[in-house]
Amino acid sequence: MDLKQITPMVLTYNEAPNLGRMLAKLDWAEEVLIVDSFSDDETIAIARARPRTRILQRRFDTFASQCNYGLEHTRTEWVLSMDADYVLSDELIKEISALRPGTTTAGYRANFKYCIYGQSLRSSLYPPRTVLHKLNRARYREDGYGHRVVLEGEIKQLTGVILHDDRKPLERWFAEQVKYAGREAEHLATTPSEELNRTDKIRRWVFVAPILVLFYTLILRGAVLDGWRGWFYAFQRTLAELMLSLKLLEKRFNK
Secondary structure (H helix, E strand, C coil): CCHHHEEEEEEECCCHHHHHHHHHCCCCCCCEEEEECCCCCCHHHHHHHCCCEEEEECCCCCHHHHHHHHHHCCCCCEEEEEECCEEECHHHHHHHHCCCCCCCEEEEEEEEEEEECCEECCCCCCCCEEEEEEHHHEEEEEECCEEEEEECCEEEEEEEEEEECCCCCHHHHHHHHHHHHHHHHHHHHHCCHHHCCHHHHHHCCCCHHHHHHHHHHHHHCCHHHHHHHHHHHHHHHHHHHHHHHHHHHHHHHCC
16 A cells, blocks of 8 residues: 555644654654644644644544544545554554555554553553544544444454553543543443443443453453553553443432
């Protein structure tokens, strides 16, 4: 695949702790499209300091709307959908350059290695994500507390990985988790049970999910072998589930 036909698209809001490291792995791109939600830290200055970045600003309403806005302003055949805390591995960049997509191929899915303060964990709960896709076959939609791309065509799996390496302060993580928990609680409360996956059905039980996540992350996924970083990650995931449980209980009490 000709890398000149790929535009990395990055959503940002106050991503100064992450953006520079991510952009350093995108030097191969002819243009990097930044869709910014009016950051008030050094995000814009960092973006402007890198060559070949184009910055658009739009008031945030939903992640899907931000992504679709970016698609409307993309000028290449392919889009690489990036979060500001993603860092491409050299192996993945090489793999993408060697791709020869067929006429039915609409996108590619990548696996992630989760990092805690720069060191990757053996495993995590972070799911694979479709990150590389054709512009004219894609549309983003909301999906619970997040968003996902809907593609017309075949999605293939990449073997190279992306590092998820968020260096923003823990206080920012707390604030974001409160918002995510509220949106996810609304999703779980209003979606028919038959439309939920097994994980979301367990989350509806409220008390079970946080305990299961702690055990699953530490023991079954091996975070305990990653030392204090593994415990840090396990506590983060457990706390996120506890916040969701509290939001679900709040909705029940307010009926």
